[in-house]
Amino acid sequence: MTTRNVRFVGGPLDGRVQDLRDHEAVAGRLLKHIHLHDGPKIETQYELHYTPENGWVYFLCGTQP
Template sequence: MTDSYFVRYVGGPLDGRVDTLSVLPAEPRSTVTHVHLHGGPKIVHHYDLHYAVEYGCEYRLREV
């Protein structure tokens, strides 16, 4: 049995999303960029890395 590493997203269009990784990344990305294409202008959201002791890391929507 292996432990899973969870990556959670808070805020914006990815709010509530949870990715499960089988291997802990050596260096998680400090920022994740999400580009939303919906037939109109593209909308870009940036998520910044925060650590959560309970489950791994969390990406929170960057406030502008």
């Protein structure tokens, strides 16, 4: 199994880079991040995209109260 990097754009994870495993590398995949620290629960969703120029990137696709 190989790994590659994925970058986050927007929201609370903006700028984060982490490993992306083969089985996770599917364009359109949604990732939900739940922030619970020091206040109300905040849910943020990211959508995975791939381009040859930028590689794998999770883009912020909205927040839910």
